[in-house]
Amino acid sequence: MMGNLFSYFYQFADVFSFLVLSAAGLAIIFGMMGVINMAHGEFIMCGVYVTAATFHAGLPLPLAQACGTLVAALIGMVLEVVLIRPLYNRPLDSLLVTWGLSLVATQGTLVLVGSTFPGIGTPGGGFEVGGYGFSVYRMVLFAASLLVLAFVYLLFMRTRFGVHARAVMQNAGMAQALGVRRSQVYALSFGIGAGLAGLCGALYAPTMSLIPTMGASFIVEAFVTVVVGGSSVLLGTAPAAAALAIVRTGLNAWYGQIIGQIGLLIAVILIIRVLPDGFSGWLAKRES
Amino acid sequence: MLNLLNGPQTMGRGRVFWICAALVLAAALVYPAFADPYDVGNFGYFLIWIFMALGLCVMWGLCGMLSFGQTFFFGIGGYAYGVLAIILGNGPAATIVGLFGAVALAGLAAAVLGYFMIYGRISGVFFGIVTLSFTLALAFFLGQTAGPEWAIGRARLNGFNGMQGMSPLSVPWFGGPVVLEETALYYVLVAGLTATYLLLRVLANSRFGNVLVAVREDPERAELLGYDVRRYQLIAFVLGSALAGVSGVLYTSWGQFITPSSIGLPAAAMPIIWVAFSGRTDLTATLVGTFLLLVGFQTLTIYSQETALVVMGALLAATILFVPRGFVVGIGELLARPRRKRLAPALSPDDARP
Amino acid sequence: MTALLQVGRVSKTFGGFSAVSDVDLSVEEGEIHCLIGPNGAGKSTLFKLIVGTYAPTGGHIRFRGQDVTQAKPFARVQLGMSIKRQAPSVFKALPVRQNLHIALQHHTAPDRLEREEERLLELLALSADAAKLAGQLSHGQQQWLEIGMAIALKPTLLLLDEPTAGLSSEETRHTGELIKRLNAGGMTVLAVEHDMAFVRQIATAVTVMHLGRTFARGSVEEIVADPSVAEIYLGVPHAG
Numbered sequence: 001m002m003g004n005l006f007s008y009f010y011q012f013a014d015v016f017s018f019l020v021l022s023a024a025g026l027a028i029i030f031g032m033m034g035v036i037n038m039a040h041g042e043f044i045m046c047g048v049y050v051t052a053a054t055f056h057a058g059l060p061l062p063l064a065q066a067c068g069t070l071v072a073a074l075i076g077m078v079l080e081v082v083l084i085r086p087l088y089n090r091p092l093d094s095l096l097v098t099w100g101l102s103l104v105a106t107q108g109t110l111v112l113v114g115s116t117f118p119g120i121g122t123p124g125g126g127f128e129v130g131g132y133g134f135s136v137y138r139m140v141l142f143a144a145s146l147l148v149l150a151f152v153y154l155l156f157m158r159t160r161f162g163v164h165a166r167a168v169m170q171n172a173g174m175a176q177a178l179g180v181r182r183s184q185v186y187a188l189s190f191g192i193g194a195g196l197a198g199l200c201g202a203l204y205a206p207t208m209s210l211i212p213t214m215g216a217s218f219i220v221e222a223f224v225t226v227v228v229g230g231s232s233v234l235l236g237t238a239p240a241a242a243a244l245a246i247v248r249t250g251l252n253a254w255y256g257q258i259i260g261q262i263g264l265l266i267a268v269i270l271i272i273r274v275l276p277d278g279f280s281g282w283l284a285k286r287e288s
Numbered sequence: 289m290l291n292l293l294n295g296p297q298t299m300g301r302g303r304v305f306w307i308c309a310a311l312v313l314a315a316a317l318v319y320p321a322f323a324d325p326y327d328v329g330n331f332g333y334f335l336i337w338i339f340m341a342l343g344l345c346v347m348w349g350l351c352g353m354l355s356f357g358q359t360f361f362f363g364i365g366g367y368a369y370g371v372l373a374i375i376l377g378n379g380p381a382a383t384i385v386g387l388f389g390a391v392a393l394a395g396l397a398a399a400v401l402g403y404f405m406i407y408g409r410i411s412g413v414f415f416g417i418v419t420l421s422f423t424l425a426l427a428f429f430l431g432q433t434a435g436p437e438w439a440i441g442r443a444r445l446n447g448f449n450g451m452q453g454m455s456p457l458s459v460p461w462f463g464g465p466v467v468l469e470e471t472a473l474y475y476v477l478v479a480g481l482t483a484t485y486l487l488l489r490v491l492a493n494s495r496f497g498n499v500l501v502a503v504r505e506d507p508e509r510a511e512l513l514g515y516d517v518r519r520y521q522l523i524a525f526v527l528g529s530a531l532a533g534v535s536g537v538l539y540t541s542w543g544q545f546i547t548p549s550s551i552g553l554p555a556a557a558m559p560i561i562w563v564a565f566s567g568r569t570d571l572t573a574t575l576v577g578t579f580l581l582l583v584g585f586q587t588l589t590i591y592s593q594e595t596a597l598v599v600m601g602a603l604l605a606a607t608i609l610f611v612p613r614g615f616v617v618g619i620g621e622l623l624a625r626p627r628r629k630r631l632a633p634a635l636s637p638d639d640a641r642p
Numbered sequence: 643m644t645a646l647l648q649v650g651r652v653s654k655t656f657g658g659f660s661a662v663s664d665v666d667l668s669v670e671e672g673e674i675h676c677l678i679g680p681n682g683a684g685k686s687t688l689f690k691l692i693v694g695t696y697a698p699t700g701g702h703i704r705f706r707g708q709d710v711t712q713a714k715p716f717a718r719v720q721l722g723m724s725i726k727r728q729a730p731s732v733f734k735a736l737p738v739r740q741n742l743h744i745a746l747q748h749h750t751a752p753d754r755l756e757r758e759e760e761r762l763l764e765l766l767a768l769s770a771d772a773a774k775l776a777g778q779l780s781h782g783q784q785q786w787l788e789i790g791m792a793i794a795l796k797p798t799l800l801l802l803d804e805p806t807a808g809l810s811s812e813e814t815r816h817t818g819e820l821i822k823r824l825n826a827g828g829m830t831v832l833a834v835e836h837d838m839a840f841v842r843q844i845a846t847a848v849t850v851m852h853l854g855r856t857f858a859r860g861s862v863e864e865i866v867a868d869p870s871v872a873e874i875y876l877g878v879p880h881a882g
Contacts, residue, residue, distance in 0.1 A: 036413040086609060092354055095413050096564060097608045103554055103601025107594040216553050220424045223417040227410075258432050265425050269404040269418070276409040285657075296740050495747050502744045505733040512693065512727070513745050514719035514795060 003130020012249045014138050017145035019241035021203060022218040023225035024148050024233060025196030031231040032169060032189040034091045035084060038099035040222055041215020042106060043194045046072045047201025049113070052210055055120050061206070068202035069195050076194020080187045088186070102215070109212035117210040137206065144203055148196065152233045161188060220261070224268045230278025239279045244268075293486065295493025297350065297501060299570045299620050316478050325470040329542075332474040334582040335481050336538045341562045341578040342488055342571060343531030349568035350492060351524040352504030353411075357401070357419030358559040360426055361529040363551035365394040365536030367430070370451040370546055374443040378455035380465045387457060387537050394533025395526050402525040406518050411507075420556060427552030450547025457541040473542065481575075484531070488571050500524055532559075554597055561604045567614025577616035644707060646671045646830050647692070647799055652701030654687055661687040662854045664701070669799065669847075674821065674831045676841045678865075679851035680875055685834045686728060688851070689803050692832075693725050694718050706798065724797030728804050728834075730784035732791065734777030738768055741776050741787060745794035758794075765820070766790045782813045789817070793824060800824065802833040806840050818843040842866075850874075 026040045037043075051068035055061055083101065087094040124136035156162035167175035168185045176182050200218065208214060225244060229236030247267045252260035275282045294301035300309075320328045340358045347353045368390035376382035401422060410418055434447025445451060458467040459476070466472050491497055502510040503517050511517045540546045549555060566577025581600075588596035611618050645668035654662045662684040669675045677685050690696045692703060694715035702711045710718050719725075733741050742762050743755065750758050763769040766786045771779060776787060785805065792800060805821070806814040814837065821844050825831055835841050841848065841862065848865045850857040852874045858865060865871055 030413075034413075036417055083605065083609070090612075091413050092416075093608045093612060095416060096560065097605045099557055099560070100601040100603070100605030100608070103557055103604070104598050106554070107597040107601065110594045111592070111598070213553070216424060220421045220428075223421045227414055227418055227421075258429055261425055261428060265422060268421070269401070269408065272410055272418075273404050273408040296737065498740070498744050498747060501736065501740075502733060505735055506731060508695075509727075509731045509733065510744075511714075511716045512719060512725055513791065514716050514724075514748055516714070516716045 001130065003132040006129040006134075007132050008249070008253070010134050010138065011253065012245050013142040015248045015252070016241050016245035017138075017142045019221050019225045019245055020145040020148060020237065021141070021196075021200040022222040023229070023237050023241065024152065025193040025200065026222045027226045027229060027231075027233045027237045028152070028196065029190055029193035030226055031233060031236075032165060032193075033084075033094075033186055035094045035098070036091070036226075037190075037193065038095055039079075039102040039105060040197050041219040042102050043072045043076060043197035043215075044201035044204075044218050045105070045109070045212060045215040046075060047198030048205040048208070048210060048214065049109070049117065049201075050198070051202040051205040052117060052120055055205075056118060061120070061123060065199070065202035065205070068205065069199040072198020072201070073191045073195030076197075077187050077191035079194075080190035084186070084190060085183060106212050106215065113212065115211060119208070119210050120206040122206045141203055148199070149234070149238055155192070156234070161185070165189060224264060228268055228271050228278055230280035232280035232284075235283045236278055236280030239283070243271075243279075292490040292493040295497075297492035297497050297569075298489050298572065299617065299624070300572050313478075313482060317475075320471045320474060328474045329470040332470070332477045333542060334579055334586075335474075335477040336535055336542060337558075337562075337582055338481055338575055338578050339484060339538070340532035340535040340559055341566075341574050342484060343528035344559045344563045345528075345568055345571055345574040346488060346492075346500075346531075347524050347528035348563060349570065349574070350497060350504060351500040351521060353521060353525060354416045354560075355419045355525065355528065356416045356556055356560065357423050357529065358532040359551045359556045360419065360423040361394040361398055361532035362536035362539070363423075363426055363430070363546070363548070364397050365390045365533030366540040366546040366550070367445070367451065367536075368393045369537040369540045370454040371440050371443040373454035373456075373541070374451075375441045378458065378467075380458050380460045383455055383457045383541070384459070390537045391530055391533045394536065395530040398526045398529030399522070402522045402529070406521045406525065423556050424552055427548045430548040430551065448548060450545055450549075451540075452545035454540065454544055456544055457537075468541065477538070485571060485575060492571060496520075554600075557604070558600070561600050565603055565607050565615055567617025567620070569613070570617050570620070573614060573616035573620055577614070580616075644704075645669055646706060647832065648704040649688070649692065650702045650704070652688070652691055652698045652703060654691055654696055655699050660854055662691065665851070665854070665856050667849055667856060669830060669832050671830055672825070672828075673847050674825050674833070674844050675847045675849065676845040677832065677834045677849050677851060678836070678838075678841060679857065682853075683851040684854040685851055686803060689725070689801060689834060693723060693801060719795065719797075722798035723801060724792040724795040724799070725801040726785075726788045726792045726803060726805060728807065730781065730788050732776040732784055732787050734775065736776060737773055738776050738779065738787060739763070739772040742790055742794055745791040748794075749796050762790050762794060781808050782810065785809060786817070789820070793829070798830060800829050800831045802831065802835075804834055804836065806835065806837050814840055815843070838866075
């Protein structure tokens with residue numbers, strides 16, 4: 001009985017952390033800049049590869065993961081300046097440019113690194129509740145997803161960057177008149193978004209086999225979480241991830257992975273039919 | 289109706305343009321007399337994809353809906369044809385039922401998905417990522433169908449290896465049915481593409497096309513002119529997606545196989561690249577540009593498929609950064625400019641006439 | 643006789659803010675009815691309720707004897723409403739002629755379209771600019787083009803949201819003449835307007851709104867003579 005209950009929670013936590021971690025970076029960039037970063041999956045892949053490479057070079061796993069996160073963030077900032085900056089206020093065009101980037105990154109990695117890369121074994125071992133076995137590392141991932149949400153909250157509510165970022169989000173023109181440099185805020189936001197994508201990859205690196213196209217296995221979940229959540233990470237991504245995780249966990253348990261994913265998409269189109277502005281739009285409206 | 293072949297939604301309207309177009313068509317018609325059947329079949333292969341590019345041009349270029357789901361409907365069309373052609377067997381009657389059944393299924397899927405998105409007021413970037421999510425999910429799903437339980441009648445879906453062994457399209461002809469392969473398929477494709485192109489031109493310049501353009505420019509204003517905007521969007525979405533279904537059926541029939549990889553990434557990006565590179569607002573540019581890119585892509589693929597895809601990705605980014613209206617449209621405008629200047633007094637009132 | 647447009651006790655709240663409350667308005671056939679009131683009186687919100695951009699939180703709207711309270715904007719337009727919005731909203735990237743064409747093609751047989759376009763272009767003094775993109779026109783010309791698109795629908799009720807905003811006095815006078823001519827041809831007009839001289843020039847009936855409510859209704863003379871109306875505009879209590 002205890003084992004059964006914990007098993008449900010464990011599966012929910014597993015799906016929830018996957019949704020939060022894979023969507024957080026995408027949601028920050030979308031919420032701040034209105035840009036959907038189609039290369040999101042490739043920033044995740046970058047996090048995975050850098051983590052694996054530095055790990056194999058001898059760094060302990062947590063440090064390797066920090067490297068993966070930082071490298072993705074730096075690349076993100078550079079690319080924001082080069083590719084996104086010319087396209088401010090053209091959200092569809094910046095989406096297409098990042099899609100081009102995504103193709104170049106995936107296929108370029110295939111050319112340069114090849115189609116396989118040595119993986120990392122999952123650390124942490126297992127534990128038992130009521131006769132069922134569970135992985136410790138999955139619980140670490142769940143904790144990490146909560147930490148990411150807390151980080152985003154502190155970043156936006158408690159830092160100078162957060163104040164500037166919220167000002168730009170509300171009214172870019174007014175914020176600029178008050179001395180906030182929009183381009184600086186955007187470059188940092190894109191860097192943070194890319195860094196969170198890198199972190200997602202770094203965290204999942206020990207659980208997956210490494211191929212250059214692995215980004216694609218994250219983006220459907222990231223997309224639908226952002227679509228359902230809307231433009232705010234705290235008011236949108238977190239509740240959307242929780243709601244979708246419940247749907248997904250239930251369907252997975254009763255009908256299997258395939259029905260789980262299809263059911264997830266059906267839930268998504270039903271939710272957007274009812275809540276056109278996503279969870280954050282709906283919550284914001286209720287508050288006002 | 290013929291006067292609608294020319295209008296504000298289509299470039300290329302002078303006598304010179306139509307003479308060139310007729311010459312291109314004539315060259316395409318005599319081509320098989322000078323080429324070996326393999327090359328003719330390969331040429332036909334390029335034409336197959338242009339249907340879905342034209343469909344995207346209608347949705348995105350005319351109506352402003354950027355759908356990333358062309359390969360979703362391509363896949364539905366292709367797999368549905370595969371299933372029907374295996375169940376129903378060969379011969380004109382069976383395969384033509386397969387063709388229409390598969391395209392109808394793609395259209396129906398577009399109507400259902402489109403209804404929820406358009407009436408759920410999904411637009412802009414979200415329209416793209418919702419359609420792409422469905423596309424990737426379909427590819428993922430079909431990749432999981434390797435087991436024998438994933439079969440419809442005798443038709444096995446076969447997971448990543450894809451379906452094969454369906455009968456190719458055939459048509460009744462004087463002296464017995466003809467299986468559409470190589471030269472025969474080529475002629476059907478040339479005829480079908482010509483008809484589709486001309487009909488879409490008429491549609492683009494018709495009352496319907498004018499409404500689509502109004503919806504693209506300002507949906508709210510269009511609604512206040514009395515147009516049921518969402519119905520027009522849905523019709524355009526179903527039409528464009530059904531054309532992707534047509535490409536799917538033709539592709540499956542051409543090679544007698546289809547796999548999930550023609551649905552997922554990077555395949556899903558290809559229609560966007562063709563149409564963006566060509567110039568999404570114009571059907572002729574899309575037709576020409578898509579053909580050129582397909583030829584170029586195949587040439588590069590001989591050396592390395594990955595490199596070819598890197599080039600395609602870079603091309604997409606370069607188009608958006610440097611020529612957002614599209615390369616072929618840009619060249620078309622350059623070609624048209626000196627002529628128009630010279631003839632300006634005689635032409636100008638006519639030029640803008642819908 | 644029932645009114646052409648009957649707005650009954652219509653309200654609209656945004657969050658906790660009540661933009662329009664219990665407004666009554668009736669527009670009779672043949673009128674040029676002006677809706678006036680200080681800024682923030684709810685005139686534009688009322689217009690958006692009439693045309694269906696907003697759904698009311700209470701009350702009903704009847705047009706040509708039909709309840710249209712829940713009807714979509716396009717359905718109201720198809721019933722015979724037509725609107726020129728406050729900021730000129732023409733299709734800026736399309737040629738002037740195509741702007742008119744898109745509006746005209748509703749009610750005009752294909753073979754008469756071109757003649758109708760020419761007629762409208764002449765009426766709007768835009769014949770020379772027919773091939774220009776609408777976005778290249780001056781502000782005043784865009785206002786006129788949008789009025790042209792609104793009347794191309796051959797509406798029974800023409801709604802004009804500040805038709806003279808940003809126009810020169812010359813252009814304003816022309817606009818007034820155009821509206822009177824259309825009215826003489828049988829078109830009922832409801833206009834939101836700030837310019838009292840313009841209201842005097844055209845209005846046959848006036849409704850005053852204040853703080854989201856109907857404040858007064860009457861002929862131009864009655865409204866101008868009403869001391870309480872001056873009071874809400876000037877913000878000072880009327881002495882005597």
